[in-house]
Amino acid sequence: MTTHDGVSDASADSDRLTDSQDIIVAENVDKWFGDFQALDNVSMNIKEHEIVVILGPSGSGKSTFIRCLNRLEEHDAGRIVIDGIEMNDDVRNLNAIRSEVGMVFQQFNLFPHLSVISNITLGPQKVRHMPKAEAQQLAMQHLERVGIPEQADKYPAQLSGGQQQRVAIARALAMQPKIMLFDEPTSALDPEMIKEVLDVMRELAESGMTMIVVTHEMGFAREVADRLIFFDEGALVEQGTPQHFFENPEEERTKLFLSQIL
Amino acid sequence: MADMPMQQPPGRIVLPPHRVRASRPFSVRAREWVRRNLFPSRNGTILTVIAVGFLGALLAGVIWFVFIDANWRVITENRWLLFAGGYPREEAWRLWMGMGFTFMLIGLTYGTWSSFGRRDHIFVGLISAFVVFLMAHGGASIWSSLWFLLAVGVMYLSYAVTVRMPRELGPIRTLQQRVVGGLLILALPIALMILLSGDASARQLDGFVLNLVLAPVGIVGGLAMAIPLAIGRASRMKTISWTCTAYIEIVRGAPLLGWLFVALFILDDVIGGSLIVRAMVVMAVFTGAYMAESIRGALQALPRGQYEAAHAVGLSRLQALRLIILPQALRISIPPIVGQAIAIWKDTTLVTVILPLRELKGNADSAIAQFEFTPDRIEAYVFVAVVFWAVAFMMSRISQRVERTLGVGER
Ligand SMILES: Nc1ncnc2c1ncn2[C@@H]1O[C@H](COP(=O)(O)OP(=O)(O)O)[C@@H](O)[C@H]1O
Numbered sequence: 001m002t003t004h005d006g007v008s009d010a011s012a013d014s015d016r017l018t019d020s021q022d023i024i025v026a027e028n029v030d031k032w033f034g035d036f037q038a039l040d041n042v043s044m045n046i047k048e049h050e051i052v053v054i055l056g057p058s059g060s061g062k063s064t065f066i067r068c069l070n071r072l073e074e075h076d077a078g079r080i081v082i083d084g085i086e087m088n089d090d091v092r093n094l095n096a097i098r099s100e101v102g103m104v105f106q107q108f109n110l111f112p113h114l115s116v117i118s119n120i121t122l123g124p125q126k127v128r129h130m131p132k133a134e135a136q137q138l139a140m141q142h143l144e145r146v147g148i149p150e151q152a153d154k155y156p157a158q159l160s161g162g163q164q165q166r167v168a169i170a171r172a173l174a175m176q177p178k179i180m181l182f183d184e185p186t187s188a189l190d191p192e193m194i195k196e197v198l199d200v201m202r203e204l205a206e207s208g209m210t211m212i213v214v215t216h217e218m219g220f221a222r223e224v225a226d227r228l229i230f231f232d233e234g235a236l237v238e239q240g241t242p243q244h245f246f247e248n249p250e251e252e253r254t255k256l257f258l259s260q261i262l
Numbered sequence: 263m264a265d266m267p268m269q270q271p272p273g274r275i276v277l278p279p280h281r282v283r284a285s286r287p288f289s290v291r292a293r294e295w296v297r298r299n300l301f302p303s304r305n306g307t308i309l310t311v312i313a314v315g316f317l318g319a320l321l322a323g324v325i326w327f328v329f330i331d332a333n334w335r336v337i338t339e340n341r342w343l344l345f346a347g348g349y350p351r352e353e354a355w356r357l358w359m360g361m362g363f364t365f366m367l368i369g370l371t372y373g374t375w376s377s378f379g380r381r382d383h384i385f386v387g388l389i390s391a392f393v394v395f396l397m398a399h400g401g402a403s404i405w406s407s408l409w410f411l412l413a414v415g416v417m418y419l420s421y422a423v424t425v426r427m428p429r430e431l432g433p434i435r436t437l438q439q440r441v442v443g444g445l446l447i448l449a450l451p452i453a454l455m456i457l458l459s460g461d462a463s464a465r466q467l468d469g470f471v472l473n474l475v476l477a478p479v480g481i482v483g484g485l486a487m488a489i490p491l492a493i494g495r496a497s498r499m500k501t502i503s504w505t506c507t508a509y510i511e512i513v514r515g516a517p518l519l520g521w522l523f524v525a526l527f528i529l530d531d532v533i534g535g536s537l538i539v540r541a542m543v544v545m546a547v548f549t550g551a552y553m554a555e556s557i558r559g560a561l562q563a564l565p566r567g568q569y570e571a572a573h574a575v576g577l578s579r580l581q582a583l584r585l586i587i588l589p590q591a592l593r594i595s596i597p598p599i600v601g602q603a604i605a606i607w608k609d610t611t612l613v614t615v616i617l618p619l620r621e622l623k624g625n626a627d628s629a630i631a632q633f634e635f636t637p638d639r640i641e642a643y644v645f646v647a648v649v650f651w652a653v654a655f656m657m658s659r660i661s662q663r664v665e666r667t668l669g670v671g672e673r
């Protein structure tokens with residue numbers, strides 16, 4: 001299905017992936033900012049329940065790629081299909097895709113004027129038209145899942161960074177997405193708060209969520225990822241299992257990057 | 263962290279009782295305060311002495327003028343002229359009712375979202391004393407004083423009722439906020455209806471009442487235009503953004519005086535209507551352009567991440583704007599918007615300069631045009647200035663209160 005050998009290894013490793021479908025298909029995706037090419041012919045298939053970690057130096061197009069997956073950026077060429085829905089200018093498709101894909105940002109991006117619980121109920125109420133009481137119940141469930149139900153009535157500014165990021169995860173989960181995108185979710189956190197966020201993500205991975213995670217947390221990548229993908233200069237350079245990556249990466253650029261980061 | 267102690271819900275900050283810190287006797291602390299703040303060094307002492315001398319002389323001058331030199335008959339004899347001028351006498355109850363309605367809203371608003379502090383009570387007391395003194399002086403109808411005091415009573419009553427309602431989130435609180443919020447939104451139309459139904463017409467708005475009507479119409483109308491203008495100017499659709507930009511830049515390019523000329527000569531053919539209505543339109547159009555720029559600044563100051571997070575949770579463009587972007591942008595732009603509001607409040611005097619309309623300052627001119635009061639023009643203008651200052655001061659205090667209640671600047 002994919003061109004690289006490492007991928008088939010990854011799929012074989014993990015039995016829970018064997019009978020699942022490709023939930024994300026990206027084919028030859030290009031993205032330009034003016035005359036700067038941010039994505040260069042990127043193709044990848046991601047199966048349902050798969051955990052993919054994207055690595056790469058700063059400016060290599062990691063964010064741009066995952067932002068294309070929920071249309072925060074529009075790709076200029078190629079094809080993106082999410083759960084069978086083609087990503088194009090059709091607004092209905094766009095809304096359908098957005099409600100299947102949750103996103104967690106580096107800077108949390110909570111709504112500062114809303115309480116924690118309102119941050120979470122907003123989407124279910126306004127997009128899914130869920131009654132308020134039901135939405136609040138759902139929100140509390142997700143706050144419990146990320147471990148901070150007691151913070152429900154506070155405002156984002158009253159929480160620590162780690163707590164804010166966990167609220168952001170709960171906010172995304174409350175839309176009951178099939179796919180979760182994480183763009184460097186721990187990069188803005190103080191070291192002592194990184195673990196609490198990674199623990200939540202680990203639990204989420206175990207529950208079978210399809211996840212694409214851009215991160216520099218190698219421990220997380222090694223332990224949780226089914227597949228690692230290395231980006232450089234807008235292109236997908238190498239992919240494979242964590243074992244493949246950390247023990248015998250093939251490409252020179254991958255080796256160089258890993259030697260710098262490990 | 264998850265194991266942090268439970269904190270107070272936001273909005274109510276509880277400080278430790280003041281006395282805990284005040285362990286030393288008052289006299290010691292007072293002496294220390296005086297030394298630190300008034301006589302910190304030799305040069306500081308000299309400055310304090312000079313400043314005290316200057317302020318003392320100023321105060322003495324003011325007292326001498328107010329209580330000895332000035333002849334306030336120009337005000338007391340013309341109080342109705344200054345207050346409502348040509349408004350029909352037999353419809354005067356509408357003025358008191360409008361005042362009572364406004365005061366009730368103030369009471370409801372403070373009772374729902376804020377609370378009266380000692381300073382507010384002092385301010386209300388001073389204003390009431392001033393008004394009653396003014397009306398009682400020279401044997402005016404005692405009814406006016408009574409009506410005014412009744413309006414103040416209504417304010418405290420509606421305050422007392424609402425402030426006792428529970429503040430915890432819940433259906434009662436939500437209902438209370440909706441009712442008071444709805445009343446606030448409808449306040450201006452209701453007040454105008456009270457003032458202008460029956461035999462009274464816009465043409466007869468006069469004196470201070472005219473200022474009190476023109477400014478809110480300009481402010482509320484301006485705000486209503488400013489929000490779409492600001493959003494339009496930031497729009498990606500060029501035709502919309504160019505139109506809004508052109509509007510803003512053209513309106514801001516000429517002074518209010520110029521636009522009032524337009525109201526006098528050009529608008530007559532375009533929209534007709536009474537002069538006062540045309541003046542209202544011009545005020546709203548003018549204020550709207552300035553407020554739009556304040557709001558646009560706030561829109562641009564919002565981090566991109568807010569738009570992106572809104573889209574990521576699936577909100578449509580319009581929902582994102584209404585639920586995420588505008589509430590934050592409006593909150594940020596309260597200080598400049600209040601600045602515009604105070605400016606337009608003072609600029610209501612300009613309608614007298616251009617249009618044959620008689621607001622407070624215009625009627626002060628008429629008062630001193632009477633032969634018997636020509637020597638008292640300083641008194642008349644001092645009075646007008648103090649009244650304008652008091653309202654402007656009140657506006658800025660209220661905006662400070664709103665900012666604090668909404669937590670401006672706390673992200
Ligand atoms: N909105 C934009 N306009 C112009 N250039 C952009 C924009 N967003 C990203 N880029 C450029 O695209 C490249 C890839 O960015 P990004 O995907 O954010 O990299 P990464 O997340 O891997 O650090 C960078 O060189 C960045 O400067």
Ligand SMILES: [Mg+2]
Pocket residue numbers: 062063064183184
């Ligand atoms: Mg990035």
